[in-house]
Amino acid sequence: MKTVVQKFGGTSVADADRIRQVADNVARTRRRGDRVVLVVSAMGKETDHLLALAKDVSSNRPGREMDMLITAGERKAVALVSMALADIGVPAASFTGSQAGFITDTNHTSAKIVEVKGDRIRSALEAGQVPVVAGSQGYSTDGDVTFLGRGGSDTTAVALAEMLGADSCELYTDVSGVFTTDPRLVPEATKIKRISFDEMLEMCATGCPKPAMRSVEYASRHGVSLHVRSAFTWEPGTWIVEEEPDMEQAVIRGITHDPSQAKVTVASLPDRPGVAGTLFRSLAERQVNVDMIVQNTSEDHKTDISFTVPHDELEATLAGVNGLLGELGASGVSASSDIARVSVIGAGMKSHPGVAAAMFETLAANEINIDMISTSTIRISCVVAEADAERAVMVLHKRFGLGQGDDAVEFGG
Amino acid sequence: MKTVVQKFGGTSVADADRIRQVADNVARTRRRGDRVVLVVSAMGKETDHLLALAKDVSSNRPGREMDMLITAGERKAVALVSMALADIGVPAASFTGSQAGFITDTNHTSAKIVEVKGDRIRSALEAGQVPVVAGSQGYSTDGDVTFLGRGGSDTTAVALAEMLGADSCELYTDVSGVFTTDPRLVPEATKIKRISFDEMLEMCATGCPKPAMRSVEYASRHGVSLHVRSAFTWEPGTWIVEEEPDMEQAVIRGITHDPSQAKVTVASLPDRPGVAGTLFRSLAERQVNVDMIVQNTSEDHKTDISFTVPHDELEATLAGVNGLLGELGASGVSASSDIARVSVIGAGMKSHPGVAAAMFETLAANEINIDMISTSTIRISCVVAEADAERAVMVLHKRFGLGQGDDAVEFGG
Numbered sequence: 001m002k003t004v005v006q007k008f009g010g011t012s013v014a015d016a017d018r019i020r021q022v023a024d025n026v027a028r029t030r031r032r033g034d035r036v037v038l039v040v041s042a043m044g045k046e047t048d049h050l051l052a053l054a055k056d057v058s059s060n061r062p063g064r065e066m067d068m069l070i071t072a073g074e075r076k077a078v079a080l081v082s083m084a085l086a087d088i089g090v091p092a093a094s095f096t097g098s099q100a101g102f103i104t105d106t107n108h109t110s111a112k113i114v115e116v117k118g119d120r121i122r123s124a125l126e127a128g129q130v131p132v133v134a135g136s137q138g139y140s141t142d143g144d145v146t147f148l149g150r151g152g153s154d155t156t157a158v159a160l161a162e163m164l165g166a167d168s169c170e171l172y173t174d175v176s177g178v179f180t181t182d183p184r185l186v187p188e189a190t191k192i193k194r195i196s197f198d199e200m201l202e203m204c205a206t207g208c209p210k211p212a213m214r215s216v217e218y219a220s221r222h223g224v225s226l227h228v229r230s231a232f233t234w235e236p237g238t239w240i241v242e243e244e245p246d247m248e249q250a251v252i253r254g255i256t257h258d259p260s261q262a263k264v265t266v267a268s269l270p271d272r273p274g275v276a277g278t279l280f281r282s283l284a285e286r287q288v289n290v291d292m293i294v295q296n297t298s299e300d301h302k303t304d305i306s307f308t309v310p311h312d313e314l315e316a317t318l319a320g321v322n323g324l325l326g327e328l329g330a331s332g333v334s335a336s337s338d339i340a341r342v343s344v345i346g347a348g349m350k351s352h353p354g355v356a357a358a359m360f361e362t363l364a365a366n367e368i369n370i371d372m373i374s375t376s377t378i379r380i381s382c383v384v385a386e387a388d389a390e391r392a393v394m395v396l397h398k399r400f401g402l403g404q405g406d407d408a409v410e411f412g413g
Numbered sequence: 414m415k416t417v418v419q420k421f422g423g424t425s426v427a428d429a430d431r432i433r434q435v436a437d438n439v440a441r442t443r444r445r446g447d448r449v450v451l452v453v454s455a456m457g458k459e460t461d462h463l464l465a466l467a468k469d470v471s472s473n474r475p476g477r478e479m480d481m482l483i484t485a486g487e488r489k490a491v492a493l494v495s496m497a498l499a500d501i502g503v504p505a506a507s508f509t510g511s512q513a514g515f516i517t518d519t520n521h522t523s524a525k526i527v528e529v530k531g532d533r534i535r536s537a538l539e540a541g542q543v544p545v546v547a548g549s550q551g552y553s554t555d556g557d558v559t560f561l562g563r564g565g566s567d568t569t570a571v572a573l574a575e576m577l578g579a580d581s582c583e584l585y586t587d588v589s590g591v592f593t594t595d596p597r598l599v600p601e602a603t604k605i606k607r608i609s610f611d612e613m614l615e616m617c618a619t620g621c622p623k624p625a626m627r628s629v630e631y632a633s634r635h636g637v638s639l640h641v642r643s644a645f646t647w648e649p650g651t652w653i654v655e656e657e658p659d660m661e662q663a664v665i666r667g668i669t670h671d672p673s674q675a676k677v678t679v680a681s682l683p684d685r686p687g688v689a690g691t692l693f694r695s696l697a698e699r700q701v702n703v704d705m706i707v708q709n710t711s712e713d714h715k716t717d718i719s720f721t722v723p724h725d726e727l728e729a730t731l732a733g734v735n736g737l738l739g740e741l742g743a744s745g746v747s748a749s750s751d752i753a754r755v756s757v758i759g760a761g762m763k764s765h766p767g768v769a770a771a772m773f774e775t776l777a778a779n780e781i782n783i784d785m786i787s788t789s790t791i792r793i794s795c796v797v798a799e800a801d802a803e804r805a806v807m808v809l810h811k812r813f814g815l816g817q818g819d820d821a822v823e824f825g826g
Binding site for chain 1: 429432433463466467469470471472473474475477478479481482484485486488489491492493495496497499500506507509512533556558
């Protein structure tokens with residue numbers, strides 16, 4: 001008998017009708033002979049509504065109280081899903097994160113899982129019930145209610161799958177899988193059937209919205225295969241798995257783009273050890289999440305460092321850098337918000353050296369200027385003007401033959 | 414330093430503005446030098462909305478899941494109230510029923526409190542914080558979330574007051590206290606300053622909507638004085654206390670009416686032992702809540718038994734009685750929904766034998782026919798036609814001198 005963890009996101013349980021469809025799917029899965037554990041997020045836009053309500057009530061919102069508030073959303077959802085299951089004769093029992101045994105650290109609003117006890121989940125399964133677990137929540141080592149953060153339900157599901165040694169972990173969402181690029185930009189985009197953890201992590205890190213990156217990291221670390229699929233069409237989706245030797249080796253798996261970053265350039269830094277360390281330590285202390293970092297070739301013992309940060313952290317970044325200019329010996333700092341990062345991802349590029357050249361040539365042929373470049377062994381990212389970003393995605397998607405009906409790809413040497 | 418438990422009902426925390434007013438009142442109370450423990454109900458009509466949502470999702474709503482769902486409401490409210498307190502510099506911490514140490518039985522949707530541990534509440538108080546406790550909830554001896562039922566927040570407050578040995582327990586609501594009768598019917602109705610537990614229990618049992626009867630019973634049993642007052646005007650309300658020898662001895666404390674009952678008459682029962690037992694045992698097994706019971710004088714060894722039941726239990730009642738007619742040897746059963754009970758309550762009537770006569774005479778003088786009568790030592794209830802009930806309340810209120818400007822009362826001997 002297989003054990004399947006099924007996670008349903010907010011849109012999948014947004015109203016009574018959708019909740020009943022989730023229950024029907026659980027009944028179908030059980031008829032196949034599988035044991036099911038459910039993880040459920042808050043209904044629809046409920047978390048947003050709760051956040052807005054808190055903002056309305058108080059400008060001082062302690063993390064402990066925010067977590068008490070937000071976790072009410074999943075609590076409602078698990079109770080309703082359990083009732084819908086009872087209605088069609090499937091024995092079910094809801095569990096809060098605490099009841100399910102999710103012990104976390106005390107880092108409110110984005111707590112990390114310390115341990116998953118799961119005794120009550122195992123007992124419920126043994127009693128033939130479907131445990132319905134509230135996603136993204138736990139109980140801290142201080143005995144307080146904690147929230148794992150937005151998108152944390154995916155992590156809850158992966159952690160349960162690992163704890164139970166489940167055969168698969170299905171992440172049901174409002175998209176039918178992971179695509180070669182955003183299908184809203186490129187209608188020819190195709191659904192990826194299998195993708196490795198490393199590729200998926202690069203996709204997530206560079207703009208692919210689902211699944212939550214943290215859950216992929218957790219799954220990768222613990223070897224839990226994920227199946228991202230639709231709770232609307234119920235068709236097979238995308239499997240995220242450990243890279244296998246016999247895995248279909250596409251050179252390029254997908255193209256992503258991310259317009260949420262701004263570019264900052266610190267000009268004419270003295271080219272001596274410790275300068276970059278001072279700069280980024282200072283930004284880290286201001287909780288700025290620096291993404292790409294590029295240091296240009298030094299001239300006259302002076303160098304420029306450019307990096308990207310989220311738009312809403314730009315102000316804090318500039319304040320921090322301006323305060324450091326004297327200490328750093330830099331001539332100035334400039335910033336640009338109207339940029340976007342376009343990335344090409346694929347494990348196959350490790351053995352295909354022509355990918356970078358093909359990417360740069362394609363952008364040049366379409367008169368798209370490249371502002372910054374950074375690479376990993378399985379990813380190449382270019383920062384371009386935001387106005388060019390969507391066109392860049394389209395031409396790269398075609399160049400690498402990712403669309404339906406696209407020609408096979410050839411690389412110059 | 415005094416310790417005050419303050420309970421705020423749903424209308425008192427219905428929106429962000431009201432929540433901030435509650436926080437301001439807590440700050441005022443603390444400036445007086447008192448320690449405050451808060452108990453908060455779900456916001457506004459939230460519990461109703463959750464019930465409707467459950468009905469929408471499923472026709473099978475297990476009590477365990479209903480409790481998981483409903484308790485989300487108070488959880489939201491305590492988090493928001495705690496944030497509002499933080500906003501004005503009052504240190505606060507929210508607690509679920511479980512965290513506050515409310516151990517209950519396993520009777521879901523209307524659980525009874527077994528024990529109140531309250532360690533975390535005491536610690537929070539000692540740390541100078543305001544504990545904000547979710548009303549009407551606990552944790553069952555089976556480890557499940559339980560709900561104490563509608564109006565259970567009053568009971569939570571009383572139980573906390575008893576556990577802490579609090580100096581007073583204030584029940585803030587949308588009315589400014591307990592009135593001599595419903596002020597919507599009788600504009601001259603006056604607010605009662607002090608009332609004994611026994612009188613308040615009779616008021617609750619016969620139609621006075623607030624406070625919840627259960628909380629008065631709990632307070633009476635444990636000697637916790639209650640102060641029912643308004644969270645809108647903040648004026649002093651009604652104290653519910655143990656009867657004191659020097660308590661102002663009003664003959665009549667108030668007039669209530671309750672149109673929610675239907676009257677059932679089983680006709681021509683044989684006048685022999687065991688008949689009434691059989692009848693009411695059967696109704697108890699059908700979960701019918703029988704209220705007044707009157708048995709008429711026997712004629713020819715035959716007797717009629719009349720009783721009242723809630724409107725929505727009338728169908729089950731008639732089904733039950735009809736199935737028993739043969740066994741009982743009764744000639745038939747009849748029912749009437751358009752009745753109401755009008756009651757006159759006052760501990761002083763124990764030493765004033767003329768009250769019953771005065772009540773009957775007043776109703777007769779106003780051509781209001783009495784259908785059933787039942788009495789306790791401090792209450793006289795008459796069932797009248799529903800159409801006459803409000804007029805009955807008005808004339809009795811005047812007759813017993815309860816309104817502002819009414820004459821002093823005299824009783825014929």
